[in-house]
Amino acid sequence: MAIMKANTAGATRIAMRGIRKAYPGVLALDDVDFELHGGEIHALLGENGAGKSTLIKVLTGALQRDRGEIMLDGEPVNFAKTGDAQDAGISTVYQEVNLIPAMTVTQNLTLEKTHGRFGFISWRKARAQAQQKLDRLGLKVELNRTVGSHSVAIQQMIAIARALDDDTKVLVLDEPTASLDADETAALFDVMRSLKAKGIAIVFITHFLEQVYEVSDRITVLRNGCKIGTSLIGDINRQDLIAMMIGRDLGEVEEAFAGERRDGSGEVVLTAEGVGRKRVLAPFDLTLRAGEVVGLSGLLGSGRTELVKLIFGALKHDSGTLKLANGTAGNNPRASLDAGIVLCPEDRKSEGLVGELSVRENIILSMQAKRGWLRKVSRAEQEKIADEMIRALAIATPDGEKLVRQLSGGNQQKVVLARALASSPRIMLLDEPTRGIDVGAHAEILTLIRTLCEDGLALLVASSEIDEVVASSDRVAVLRDRRKIGELTGEDITRDKIVTMIAGDNL
Amino acid sequence: MKLIEQPFVRRILNGRAIWPLLALAVILIADGFISPGFYEIRIVEGRLFGNLIDILYRAVPTALIALGMAVVIGTRGIDLSVGSIAAIAGAMIAWRIQAGDPHGVVLLYALGAGILCGMWNGMLVAFLGIQPIIATLILMVSGRGIGMLINLIYGGTDPSFQSDFLQWLSTGSILFIPTRLYVFAVIFLLLWLVIRRTALGLFVEATGGNAAASNLAGVNAKLIIFAAYLICGLTAGWAGVILTADTHTSDPVSVALYIELDAILAVVIGGGSLAGGRIYLGMTVIGALVIQALTTSILISGLPPEYNLIIKALVVLFVLVLQSDNARRGIVSKFRRSP
Ligand SMILES: Nc1ncnc2c1ncn2[C@@H]1O[C@H](COP(=O)(O)OP(=O)(O)OP(=O)(O)O)[C@@H](O)[C@H]1O
Ligand SMILES: [Mg+2]
Numbered sequence: 011m012a013i014m015k016a017n018t019a020g021a022t023r024i025a026m027r028g029i030r031k032a033y034p035g036v037l038a039l040d041d042v043d044f045e046l047h048g049g050e051i052h053a054l055l056g057e058n059g060a061g062k063s064t065l066i067k068v069l070t071g072a073l074q075r076d077r078g079e080i081m082l083d084g085e086p087v088n089f090a091k092t093g094d095a096q097d098a099g100i101s102t103v104y105q106e107v108n109l110i111p112a113m114t115v116t117q118n119l120t121l122e123k124t125h126g127r128f129g130f131i132s133w134r135k136a137r138a139q140a141q142q143k144l145d146r147l148g149l150k151v152e153l154n155r156t157v158g159s160h161s162v163a164i165q166q167m168i169a170i171a172r173a174l175d176d177d178t179k180v181l182v183l184d185e186p187t188a189s190l191d192a193d194e195t196a197a198l199f200d201v202m203r204s205l206k207a208k209g210i211a212i213v214f215i216t217h218f219l220e221q222v223y224e225v226s227d228r229i230t231v232l233r234n235g236c237k238i239g240t241s242l243i244g245d246i247n248r249q250d251l252i253a254m255m256i257g258r259d260l261g262e263v264e265e266a267f268a269g270e271r272r273d274g275s276g277e278v279v280l281t282a283e284g285v286g287r288k289r290v291l292a293p294f295d296l297t298l299r300a301g302e303v304v305g306l307s308g309l310l311g312s313g314r315t316e317l318v319k320l321i322f323g324a325l326k327h328d329s330g331t332l333k334l335a336n337g338t339a340g341n342n343p344r345a346s347l348d349a350g351i352v353l354c355p356e357d358r359k360s361e362g363l364v365g366e367l368s369v370r371e372n373i374i375l376s377m378q379a380k381r382g383w384l385r386k387v388s389r390a391e392q393e394k395i396a397d398e399m400i401r402a403l404a405i406a407t408p409d410g411e412k413l414v415r416q417l418s419g420g421n422q423q424k425v426v427l428a429r430a431l432a433s434s435p436r437i438m439l440l441d442e443p444t445r446g447i448d449v450g451a452h453a454e455i456l457t458l459i460r461t462l463c464e465d466g467l468a469l470l471v472a473s474s475e476i477d478e479v480v481a482s483s484d485r486v487a488v489l490r491d492r493r494k495i496g497e498l499t500g501e502d503i504t505r506d507k508i509v510t511m512i513a514g515d516n517l
Numbered sequence: 518m519k520l521i522e523q524p525f526v527r528r529i530l531n532g533r534a535i536w537p538l539l540a541l542a543v544i545l546i547a548d549g550f551i552s553p554g555f556y557e558i559r560i561v562e563g564r565l566f567g568n569l570i571d572i573l574y575r576a577v578p579t580a581l582i583a584l585g586m587a588v589v590i591g592t593r594g595i596d597l598s599v600g601s602i603a604a605i606a607g608a609m610i611a612w613r614i615q616a617g618d619p620h621g622v623v624l625l626y627a628l629g630a631g632i633l634c635g636m637w638n639g640m641l642v643a644f645l646g647i648q649p650i651i652a653t654l655i656l657m658v659s660g661r662g663i664g665m666l667i668n669l670i671y672g673g674t675d676p677s678f679q680s681d682f683l684q685w686l687s688t689g690s691i692l693f694i695p696t697r698l699y700v701f702a703v704i705f706l707l708l709w710l711v712i713r714r715t716a717l718g719l720f721v722e723a724t725g726g727n728a729a730a731s732n733l734a735g736v737n738a739k740l741i742i743f744a745a746y747l748i749c750g751l752t753a754g755w756a757g758v759i760l761t762a763d764t765h766t767s768d769p770v771s772v773a774l775y776i777e778l779d780a781i782l783a784v785v786i787g788g789g790s791l792a793g794g795r796i797y798l799g800m801t802v803i804g805a806l807v808i809q810a811l812t813t814s815i816l817i818s819g820l821p822p823e824y825n826l827i828i829k830a831l832v833v834l835f836v837l838v839l840q841s842d843n844a845r846r847g848i849v850s851k852f853r854r855s856p
Contacts (some may be wrong), residue, residue: 032521034523037520040519236521324733343732344735344737347735360730361730365728366726366794367719367794371719375734379734379735380715382716383720386716386717387716407518
């Protein structure tokens with residue numbers, strides 16, 4: 011420990027040695043070492059299911075390790091519960107945001123440390139403290155609204171704000187940027203850098219490699235429960251890093267897309283004319299064609315999710331008409347599904363998956379719903395479909411019988427996609443489809459989307475990642491302030507053009 | 518990913534089926550010590566008699582209601598009105614027999630009343646969005662009153678009745694075995710077919726597990742919830758028929774009193790969670806047997822009846838603690854740490 015490389019400012023804050031953690035049937039961490047220095051931002055990388063989240067849960071006492079030791083500032087520690095880690099100065103934002111949706115922002119932000127006397131809470135003080143926490147991130151949120159009424163991205167920011175504390179020594183962030191836009195990400199990075207300057211050690215988990223290069227000092231890669239290596243960020247290039255993560259070269263899959271865009275000559279499968287809903291989204295026009303990917307770009311809160319839900323009927327439109335190739339759309343999810351439309355929602359935990367059901371049951375759910383309750387998909391057929399999907403999307407699970415809530419975050423996301431695909435849709439509405447998905451799988455899913463398109467599927471993809479939109483769309487619809495402000499086609503689809511449009515500068 | 522073998526014993530200990538079965542076995546074995554001859558079975562007047570048969574026999578109404586309750590709890594709901602529904606079904610019988618209907622039709626009236634009650638609950642919960650505990654409390658409170666009003670329709674002073682057919686269903690026997698056990702077996706089988714051989718069970722579990730997600734996945738969550746309460750109303754109606762035919766009296770005030778609590782306990786002992794998302798029909802029946810076996814053993818043990826409820830509560834607590842993940846993990850890890 012004594013010999014430290016240059017550049018890594020502080021002393022060793024946390025040393026984890028020989029960590030082993032098994033879940034029933036799966037060895038998630040196998041003899042893993044991890045070291046974190048004061049004043050560094052340390053990126054923890056690896057494929058979906060590599061064991062990243064498990065490692066930090068072991069660190070914070072959310073899970074008990076089977077073997078190995080953890081030292082904090084040279085002293086061995088054993089956190090029996092997360093509160094102990096918090097008291098020792100380790101603040102954590104877990105991958106699955108664990109705020110209490112029915113409570114207000116203030117209540118959520120001040121849950122752990124309430125202010126007041128004689129057991130009574132002083133809400134005035136609480137609000138002031140909550141406001142201060144939000145200000146650190148430059149976040150403007152109404153304090154009295156419930157957390158559940160905010161978008162996933164805002165919830166993510168609130169969770170980060172909650173974790174930041176005055177006596178934080180170590181900050182752990184598990185995929186904090188998965189659902190954030192560029193602006194929020196930048197704000198978060200500013201905060202991270204200023205904390206780092208104060209000597210705080212930060213663990214940062216992400217699947218965005220640009221962000222790794224932008225903000226981190228060192229990286230540690232896990233693969234399949236084993237530690238592959240640690241390196242200074244300057245010492246490793248992108249190719250090698252990916253090879254370390256997935257154990258092979260990725261090839262140039264991603265670049266392959268940007269090439270041709272299709273001209274939109276396919277048959278029109280859906281037309282929205284003046285579809286909108288008061289106070290949710292101004293009336294918009296949109297057509298989807300077979301074999302075409304339409305990207306949906308816009309800032310957080312610009313109405314991306316709402317547009318997708320209006321088309322699916324999860325939100326009812328109160329103006330305009332929604333026409334399908336074979337009639338009017340039904341204006342509710344059930345009817346949409348029958349008409350061959352399927353939605354992958356943005357928030358996989360609350361709207362996407364049934365955590366207590368198995369991977370198999372989740373995958374066939376939409377397909378079964380489409381068939382109706384009387385014509386049950388036989389067990390054999392269910393298993394066949396589930397196995398096919400598990401293979402096609404490389405879902406890391408021993409078999410289809412594992413409960414979905416026991417999968418790693420990225421693998422859960424894949425199950426959402428698998429369920430949509432299994433219902434053999436003609437129109438797919440994807441809201442942040444690659445949220446939390448690793449580099450390798452990301453490329454594979456984009457390829458899959460491409461192939462499906464060639465087979466005549468129509469796709470609408472809402473995404474906060476502008477690069478992804480640029481790379482995969484044939485046409486891009488841009489939203490701003492709950493209004494569709496235009497479309498880009500062909501040559502016009504560039505990062506710059508989209509950014510200018512969503513930022514609101516006149517073209 | 519790295520797979521590891523789980524030792525057989527750990528798998529069993531982690532399983533949910535073992536504890537209720539074990540509890541039942543322990544109770545029955547203890548009975549053997551308390552009362553010699555506990556396991557004796559005799560044939561009297563062409564029907565089997567004995568403590569074991571008695572437990573099965575008496576468990577039928579609770580088990581029937583528990584089956585419906587299991588489905589409702591699967592949707593993350595609860596039905597407190599089952600006892601009242603049984604009372605209404607019983608009042609229906611007395612009234613229609615008084616009115617001179619054929620007794621087969623009387624049975625349909627009683628079951629129909631159960632279904633209607635279930636539909637009422639289902640409508641309140643699924644379509645009006647009222648919380649299950651409140652929605653079913655309405656019928657729980659008013660249902661016995663409704664039963665008394667039905668009695669009043671025809672004078673109500675003398676609500677007892679004679680019906681060979683209904684009594685045969687409840688207390689008769691076929692080939693030495695009580696008829697109600699056949700009735701129960703048929704209902705269990707039909708319900709199992711509806712739940713497991715169609716996709717209804719999956720939809721109920723999906724809805725109970727995450728209603729919003731199921732809805733977006735295309736499951737008609739409201740209809741599923743409605744159906745669950747309907748099924749529960751029907752099984753409660755059946756329990757009402759069996760209980761009322763047993764006493765040949767419509768007694769809305771006291772028939773099936775507190776049966777909702779036993780039914781809920783049976784579901785929970787069977788491994789069902791009030792958080793919804795899972796239906797275990799077979800284990801629910803075991804749960805009902807555990808409760809009945811306990812009641813019977815306290816009776817034969819000669820303990821003063823005051824102890825009855827306390828002992829019942831203790832045993833139930835014990836089973837539930839063993840089933841809780843946390844407690845079990847604690848116990849299992851003791852095993853593992855010892856070497
Ligand atoms: N509660 C659980 N029960 C059983 N297995 C689990 C549980 N949680 C995680 N696992 C398994 O442990 C492995 C590691 O999961 P982990 O969540 O640490 O992955 P991760 O690296 O965070 O992945 P991601 O990038 O997708 O978030 C996975 O194979 C996962 O299926
Ligand atoms: Mg994770």
